[in-house]
Amino acid sequence: MRLKPLVATLVATFSLSLSSSALADEGMWQPHQLPELESILKAKGLEIDVESISKLTEFPMNAVISLGGCTASFVSPKGLVVTNHHCVYGSVQYNSTPENNILENGFLAKSPTEDLPAAPGSRVYVTKTVTNVTDEVIKGTNELTAKARYDALEKMKKR
Numbered sequence: 001m002r003l004k005p006l007v008a009t010l011v012a013t014f015s016l017s018l019s020s021s022a023l024a025d026e027g028m029w030q031p032h033q034l035p036e037l038e039s040i041l042k043a044k045g046l047e048i049d050v051e052s053i054s055k056l057t058e059f060p061m062n063a064v065i066s067l068g069g070c071t072a073s074f075v076s077p078k079g080l081v082v083t084n085h086h087c088v089y090g091s092v093q094y095n096s097t098p099e100n101n102i103l104e105n106g107f108l109a110k111s112p113t114e115d116l117p118a119a120p121g122s123r124v125y126v127t128k129t130v131t132n133v134t135d136e137v138i139k140g141t142n143e144l145t146a147k148a149r150y151d152a153l154e155k156m157k158k159r
Contacts, residue, residue: 031055031061032130034051034054035050037050040141051111065125066124066125070083070086085110087113088118095117102116
């Protein structure tokens with residue numbers, strides 16, 4: 001009798017896993033993929049021209065930067081960036097003091113001279129070029145076993 005609940009649970013789990021994968025839609029694309037997906041994106045409601053957001057080294061995409069795990073955008077020609085609070089929490093904490101706890105009180109720079117520095121070690125990464133290396137990476141891996149192919153691709157990533 002104990003087997004029936006187990007079988008029922010396994011059947012239900014298997015059925016649910018099949019139904020969700022049948023409805024799956026990728027939903028996240030890299031900018032260079034957008035032109036080939038234009039009709040799909042337009043059908044989903046995209047109203048802007050995909051060409052305007054498909055080139056990472058041109059406006060507006062070149063205004064998007066990486067803060068090492070978070071994204072941000074340039075909002076001035078002098079390098080001022082805007083991002084989410086949790087992305088710069090360490091810098092806010094770095095600039096806080098017992099007398100002026102910015103974490104609790106907030107902060108507003110009314111002029112560029114009042115801006116506070118980022119914490120030591122903070123980095124902003126800006127995309128300068130984008131190179132498609134797919135052919136170079138997969139060259140000669142088709143005839144390899146799955147494990148050998150995995151190892152070769154891992155080695156290639158670490159170059």
